[in-house]
Amino acid sequence: MDIAGFVTGAGGIAHRQRVLDAGASAAAIRSAVASGAVRRVRRYWVATTAASPDLCAAAEATGRLACVSAARHRGWWMPPDAPGGLHLHVGRGSRSPRGEVTAHWRAPLVPVSAFDLVESVVDTLRHVADCLPRETALVLWESAVRTHRIPLGELTRVRWHSATAAELCAIATGSSGSGIETIFVHRLRPWGLEIRQQVPLAGHDVDTLIGERLVVQLDGFAFHSSSAERTRDLAHDRALMALGYRVLRFSYTEVVYNWPAVEAAIARALAQQLHLQH
Known part of the structure; x- marks a missing residue:
């Protein structure tokens, strides 16, 4: 099995278990790491040079991309003056991520696979609602609705546990072209x-x-x-x-x-x- 090819096809970084499930052996993974074809990220992830630095940072922190970092990863329209920096969701009881990272600790609204390094679309919407200025957050909401073709009725049935997210949900239309x-x-x-x-x-x-x-x-x-x-x-x-x-x-x-x-x-x-x- 071409482990480096599989990991590249998975976005440049993959959970070790996914590689094993695809047919690789533990010995083959160790060999690929030793040859430099892939590298380990913490204990459970392997990555190639094609891996996104943000995804690798999420794996290093045992977290997931969140808020504006998740929005950028998904290709939502981002104002040029939107805040930069890495935003990660980390579980309760986890250590604070190192470096200049904005950590989000709230329990997720939607569970995601242990093999995913990006939080759910719904959780990203809640995080940008609570983290960004209202106008910038609305821009990202509209982009998300249009990009993922999310029915507005589906969003209105979400229990946001955030007054700001509920307000944005009420005014989002999905009609904006930009x-x-x-x-x-x-x-x-x-x-x-x-x-x-x-x-x-x-x-x-x-x-x-x-x-x-x-x-x-x-x-x-x-x-x-x-x-x-x-x-x-x-x-x-x-x-x-x-x-x-x-x-x-x-x-x-x-x-x-x-x-x-x-x-x-x-x-x-x-x-x-x-x-x-x-």
Whole structure:
């Protein structure tokens, strides 16, 4: 059996028992370690050079990736200014992880296999709710719902044991196409406006539609990887205007770092009733 190949296929790190269950012998594992094909991580894990440093750190601490570390591992959209550092869930009675690690000690809401180094999606949602600023946490919740296609009704039936998680569950929609869209809609929610997201108009979805006629397009942090995309967006804006829609476009930097200017632009449009059908 190609032990290094098996471990690489398992994500670069695997529990020793999984390797044994796949058909390797204990002697073969020892030989692979001795040859440098894999290395031991604590007593029960073996890893290759392809292993994620975060997963190895979780194994070293006898813990699991949690909170923002689990979110990053799963590919949820993460604001560039989101907190860094390693977050681990460790069991009660375990030693505190070494180094600059944020430890989460609460009993998990959902059990996971002893062979897993990442906590459940539900536990990650609870941890980010309790650990991060509310707006940043909502961005991660929306990304999780969209990434994993989680039915909202399923989340409402979870007993969160966290007031913040319950609040986020109540306002999450799964409609946001990006993190910047979540931030924009969240900041406008107190205005009491009718806001729809990802509405198909003129052949493409628009990010947000306020009222009946005011389209707001939001350019993400990594906006436009090619001039062709920019040309397509401008053509879509023109098509919308030809149909009688008013289009406002804001960048990630404007929404996140210059929100008063965005608010002022929206207020001026509303004052002119550009969101209404005439």
